[in-house]
Amino acid sequence: MTAQLFSPIAIGDLEFPNRIAVAPMCQYSADDGSASDWHLQQWMTYALTGAGMVTVEMTDVERRGRITHGCHGLYSDHNEAAAKRTLDAARRVAQPGTKFGVQLAHAGRKASCQRPWEGGGPLQPHQDPWQTVSASDIPFDTDWHTPRALAEDEIHALIGHFVKSAHRAERAGFDFIEIHAAHGYLLHQFISPLSNHRKDQWGGSLENRVRLAVEIVKAVKNAVPKMMVGARISVTDWVDGGLTVDEGVKVAQALEQAGAAYICCSSGGNSPLQQIPTGPGYQVHLAEAVKRAVRIPVRAVGMIDDARQAEEIIAGGRADIVALARAILSDPRWPWRAAATLGEEIRSAPQLARSTSLMKKWVGAS
């Protein structure tokens, strides 16, 4: 019987050859937002994994929306040209059917930080920091930059930046766009009551707090109607007084209503007080909760690194796709490994084909 992990799935108008996604992963290696040689090797590596869905890293819609000086963006002509060049190269070697998406984002109050390997904290005065923005003027933590609350006209300008970057993503050749509304970045800052204390139409009720993400999904869909547009959310803040799972499910429903074609269910990232019970598949129950409430495909993520575990999630109807981050960094051939484990054949590039029997040997399948 065919492993469900290797069954195709349609999302919007796109056909994906299997249920394995490369999760978006910042590489902190861009030059003023432009993809570098590091991205060239990284996106080409993703292209050869055999994962049907490749989601390129958090890509910021304006310069001040970058987490670090090294974050990838689509806010300039140079960024667009570099992304196109890099994506074209990745496509030339990609496994048949691989679809590439880009995760559009704004870091809000979590911008102006050091790269993780430089400490990951807020940029210090000698490190060229910048003024951050958010829903309210509440810093992420003590000693973090205090953001400036966005004014009404700036919120409309921000939606415009997402639209402009969506056009750039389309011209660069991406197949789909993922709106990043998770992990404590700007859209999540609006959604969570921990970081949004506004009294206007963008704050207060959940309907108001999710409005920015909803308006962005609508505006992006409208701007690039030929592209599939999905969203990633934090289903819960894992903090008393923060976003609850019930509310997270409602956020997913609101984004579905706005036109999102899939929801990726992550969690946390908006408070240093979060208590996350991590462990294998620790967020899958969140995907399940969302899946019960929406009609669009749902992507699970978080400590999914074993082929049988992934197969159980898909075959058990707990999610429609699984996204892998660290497992792919550690083993870009993970989908080959999963195929060998589950008795499936994965089509590899002909240049690599003579090696696939070794994978079967390593997993004890031959």
Ligand SMILES: Cc1cc2nc3c(=O)[nH]c(=O)nc-3n(C[C@H](O)[C@H](O)[C@H](O)COP(=O)(O)O)c2cc1C
């Ligand atoms: C190096 C690295 C960079 C990441 N960058 C992003 C990102 O750009 N956007 C995002 O939504 N999540 C990002 N994440 C989170 C992952 O997409 C994923 O949700 C998380 O690592 C849990 O999945 P895993 O257990 O398979 O690693 C990143 C994770 C890692 C390890």
